[in-house]
Amino acid sequence: MNAAFRATPAVSVEIEGVNLSYGDNHVLKDVSLAISPGEFFAFLGPSGCGKTTLLRLIAGFNQADTGRVLIGGSDISRLPPWKRDVGMVFQSYALWPHMTVAANVAFGLEEKGVPRAEIARRVEEALAMVGLAHLAGRRPSQLSGGQQQRVAVARTIAVEPKVLLLDEPLSNLDAKMRVQVRRELRDLQQRLGLTTIFVTHDQEEANTICDRIAVMNDGTVQQVGTPMELYERPANLFVANFLGTANILDGRLVGSGGERAFVLGDGLSLPVPAGAVLPAQPKLLFRPQHAALEPAGAVAGEAPVLPATVARYEFLGATIRYGVAVGGAEIAVDVPFRSGRDLYAVGTPVGLRLAAPALCWMER
Numbered sequence: 001m002n003a004a005f006r007a008t009p010a011v012s013v014e015i016e017g018v019n020l021s022y023g024d025n026h027v028l029k030d031v032s033l034a035i036s037p038g039e040f041f042a043f044l045g046p047s048g049c050g051k052t053t054l055l056r057l058i059a060g061f062n063q064a065d066t067g068r069v070l071i072g073g074s075d076i077s078r079l080p081p082w083k084r085d086v087g088m089v090f091q092s093y094a095l096w097p098h099m100t101v102a103a104n105v106a107f108g109l110e111e112k113g114v115p116r117a118e119i120a121r122r123v124e125e126a127l128a129m130v131g132l133a134h135l136a137g138r139r140p141s142q143l144s145g146g147q148q149q150r151v152a153v154a155r156t157i158a159v160e161p162k163v164l165l166l167d168e169p170l171s172n173l174d175a176k177m178r179v180q181v182r183r184e185l186r187d188l189q190q191r192l193g194l195t196t197i198f199v200t201h202d203q204e205e206a207n208t209i210c211d212r213i214a215v216m217n218d219g220t221v222q223q224v225g226t227p228m229e230l231y232e233r234p235a236n237l238f239v240a241n242f243l244g245t246a247n248i249l250d251g252r253l254v255g256s257g258g259e260r261a262f263v264l265g266d267g268l269s270l271p272v273p274a275g276a277v278l279p280a281q282p283k284l285l286f287r288p289q290h291a292a293l294e295p296a297g298a299v300a301g302e303a304p305v306l307p308a309t310v311a312r313y314e315f316l317g318a319t320i321r322y323g324v325a326v327g328g329a330e331i332a333v334d335v336p337f338r339s340g341r342d343l344y345a346v347g348t349p350v351g352l353r354l355a356a357p358a359l360c361w362m363e364r
């Protein structure tokens with residue numbers, strides 16, 4: 001670890017009541033977020049939800065109509081990009097093709113008027129950080145996609161920004177490379193302790209490398225939390241569906257007190273666990289791994305069991321994902337794969353056992 005890159009303490013980033021429109025397209029709608037010093041934070045959401053617009057706003061390439069951006073507690077909303085101490089890695093990397101790797105990394109430092117000897121030292125350190133010191137003399141066209149991505153990161157950290165912004169930095173890499181580079185990015189961010197914001201529409205990417213995620217939809221922040229919090233306790237159906245596969249059953253609540261039941265479309269009734277807090281018009285949500293299949297007619301134990309029929313299955317290696325018809329809906333159930341002999345064929349009547357503690361009741 002090189003001490004030179006740790007000279008400045010990590011800073012917070014706050015976004016307060018930001019609204020931004022392109023013409024009559026209201027792209028960011030009252031967005032507020034607080035990102036802690038040293039945090040690896042993701043903006044996650046579908047295409048067009050405003051992630052990149054928000055990132056560019058922090059970088060200073062976009063201006064908000066209302067609201068402010070604070071870095072380390074200081075309002076930087078009116079500062080131009082080059083005075084904000086933020087470094088941005090673009091989706092395209094934006095490397096100069098006619099320059100060597102070292103010259104690409106040096107470029108930003110030369111622009112800033114950093115003395116020559118200092119530039120040489122910082123370029124060497126930045127390339128060592130990303131494991132590319134041995135390729136300093138090559139041109140970008142002589143590098144793999146993953147190596148080009150690392151040059152783009154090295155160029156950004158060489159200027160020692162207070163905040164690192166990454167705009168879908170893995171999207172140009174093949175699947176295997178993406179997994180490798182995302183680990184490298186995480187390791188590098190940990191070593192630098194640098195507040196980092198990562199834009200992606202890929203939930204697996206966000207889940208695997210980020211400390212916390214802001215899930216965005218249509219210009220609004222839907223929920224902020226750790227990957228596990230969002231997965232286990234989604235605030236709404238959008239978040240539940242966006243992070244992993246969610247089974248959502250429609251029904252109506254009958255009874256009262258300890259005698260409540262959730263009645264599904266075709267009249268199947270599911271006892272509601274005593275003490276469960278339900279909204280007035282609930283939907284039932286659970287993940288595919290929180291249900292199990294058993295032979296039809298097995299005696300019910302603690303957990304509720306519903307009669308179901310196997311509609312399809314997909315063999316995924318470690319698991320089999322069944323689609324079972326129950327209560328007028330098709331439910332995904334993940335069963336660990338042990339042997340093909342245990343397979344429930346399509347059309348087999350089965351019991352669907354739900355793990356009561358993992359049931360999540362949501363507002364319709």
Ligand SMILES: Nc1ncnc2c1ncn2[C@@H]1O[C@H](COP(=O)(O)OP(=O)(O)OP(=O)(O)O)[C@@H](O)[C@H]1O
Binds near residue numbers: 022048049051053054
């Ligand atoms: N310069 C611009 N001028 C006009 N409209 C824009 C501009 N940039 C983005 N938009 C619009 O703003 C909305 C949000 O775009 P943005 O690029 O922030 O979304 P995103 O969530 O990053 O999407 P993606 O994952 O596809 O990059 C979209 O409707 C887009 O068409």
